[in-house]
Amino acid sequence: MLTTAQIDPVVTAALAEDAPWGDLTGEVLLPAHATAAARLTAREAGVLAGAEVFAAAFRLADPAAQVTARAADGDRFAAGDVLAEVTGPARAVLRAERVALNLVQRMSGIATATRRMVDAVEGTSARITDTRKTTPGLRALERHAVRCGGGVNHRFSLSDAVMAKDNHLAVLAQQGLDLAEALRTARTRLGHTTVLEVEVDRLDQIDAVLAGGADVVMLDNFSLEDLAAGVRRIDGRAVVEASGTVTLDTVRAIAETGVDVISSGALTHSARHLDLGLDMTVDAGA
Incomplete structure (x- = not known):
């Protein structure tokens, strides 16, 4: 399984790339005390990979953000399934959103393609x-x-x-x-x-x-x-x-x-x- 030592440097670099001097939109538009709640929802069927990577993006953006997993890596899911729920400071949630999605979408795409090939040789x-x-x-x-x-x-x-x-x-x-x-x-x-x-x-x-x-x-x-x-x-x-x-x-x-x-x-x-x-x-x- 992935370790924090493998996950955190990648996610930290991605967050820095996406907001090198902070998230300008969030800082000028959103109140500092605003909170946000969000659901990671599947829009097509597949296999989940990167649940911990997804959570790390929010944790590293702000330790006050919390992610509750509703599915585990390797789980198959259908369109419409909720895979995780996120709560925390709105600025942090919105700052981490794109990085978290990019990585979990990429990893889940690979897991899904692999599962199809594995099933084909069963x-x-x-x-x-x-x-x-x-x-x-x-x-x-x-x-x-x-x-x-x-x-x-x-x-x-x-x-x-x-x-x-x-x-x-x-x-x-x-x-x-x-x-x-x-x-x-x-x-x-x-x-x-x-x-x-x-x-x-x-x-x-x-x-x-x-x-x-x-x-x-x-x-x-x-x-x-x-x-x-x-x-x-x-x-x-x-x-x-x-x-x-x-x-x-x-x-x-x-x-x-x-x-x-x-x-x-x-x-x-x-x-x-x-x-x-x-x-x-x-x-x-x-």
């Missing part, structure tokens, strides 16, 4: 995972949203695992290095808990990759026929990952080839924001 052995194609600065939030939708996460960063992609292999070939031997040498430099993954784009690369001791073989942009052939050739000696132009229309057929993991950058880079609204009433007080 009954197969394939798991749906994301990639590093995330919005800079928002990776922790977007990958949390993938988990809320039932997916799993790929390596979080370049520091987490060895993943030799086509450009890495091109450099090895340019240097005249044997692929299997290069992978074996890399393995000697790794701790025993570190995963070694290699991307291939042709069936004839698989044997060398297996000989080099890869834990995961990524079959990139393979046809369905070649995916099935790759699964047979690997034969349980490594985890098999499929990637490349995965869509909701194609993911079921990819899963049925027998791959273990299907990675999709579209979960984060192409998911649209979900339509959620924050409707409020303002009480100017006595």
Whole structure:
């Protein structure tokens, strides 16, 4: 789950970006003692992600603001459902409104897209995972949203695992290095808990990759026929990952080839924001 240490810097930066010298409209138009109450309401069906991020925007704008959750991350909801309620100083609520909505809409869109893909492969052995194609600065939030939708996460960063992609292999070939031997040498430099993954784009690369001791073989942009052939050739000696132009229309057929993991950058880079609204009433007080 997300931690405060991951959430607060992102939300603080977003609030500062949106109101670097304060919210001019709220400060000149609204009485300082005015209070506001608002409901986060779904305008379409989806899966919630970012409930704590939503609440953090109001908390960081003013500790006096309070958010009551009516749904939890990972919950499915229908159009018209109330997902959270907000109360507090009107200036703070209105200052945080756009940041809170932008983040929860973004995260819920990712969670919803992920859930659709996960549901599409139900009954197969394939798991749906994301990639590093995330919005800079928002990776922790977007990958949390993938988990809320039932997916799993790929390596979080370049520091987490060895993943030799086509450009890495091109450099090895340019240097005249044997692929299997290069992978074996890399393995000697790794701790025993570190995963070694290699991307291939042709069936004839698989044997060398297996000989080099890869834990995961990524079959990139393979046809369905070649995916099935790759699964047979690997034969349980490594985890098999499929990637490349995965869509909701194609993911079921990819899963049925027998791959273990299907990675999709579209979960984060192409998911649209979900339509959620924050409707409020303002009480100017006595």
